[in-house]
Amino acid sequence: MIERTTVRLPKDLLTRAKRKALAEERTLTSLIEEGLRLVVSDTPKKAKAKRILPRHSDASGPPLPGIDISNSAALQEMEDLEYIERLKNGFK
Secondary structure, rough: OOOOOOOOOOOOHHHHHHHHHHHOOHHHHHHHHHHHHHHHOOOOOOOOOOOOOOOOOOOOEEEEEEOOOOHHHHHHHHHHHHHHHHOOOOOO
16 A cells, blocks of 8 residues: 655755756655665665776866866856756766
């Protein structure tokens, strides 16, 4: 039997959860259900391997055409546009 309930969540957490559900093309309910099942399960889930980034880049040469590395606002806008595109494509 499925029951309805009301929960109070911090606004930023709810916003992040909605974005994640949208990116994964699923409902907020299914995301919350999965999270609760993980928390209340008897068997602990394996921790994901921590991603290790290199300390430096081996890239060489100038930036790609049209990229002005001295304009941080433009770089941030490009990053935001890329993120939105990945959201639309479900991070594929």
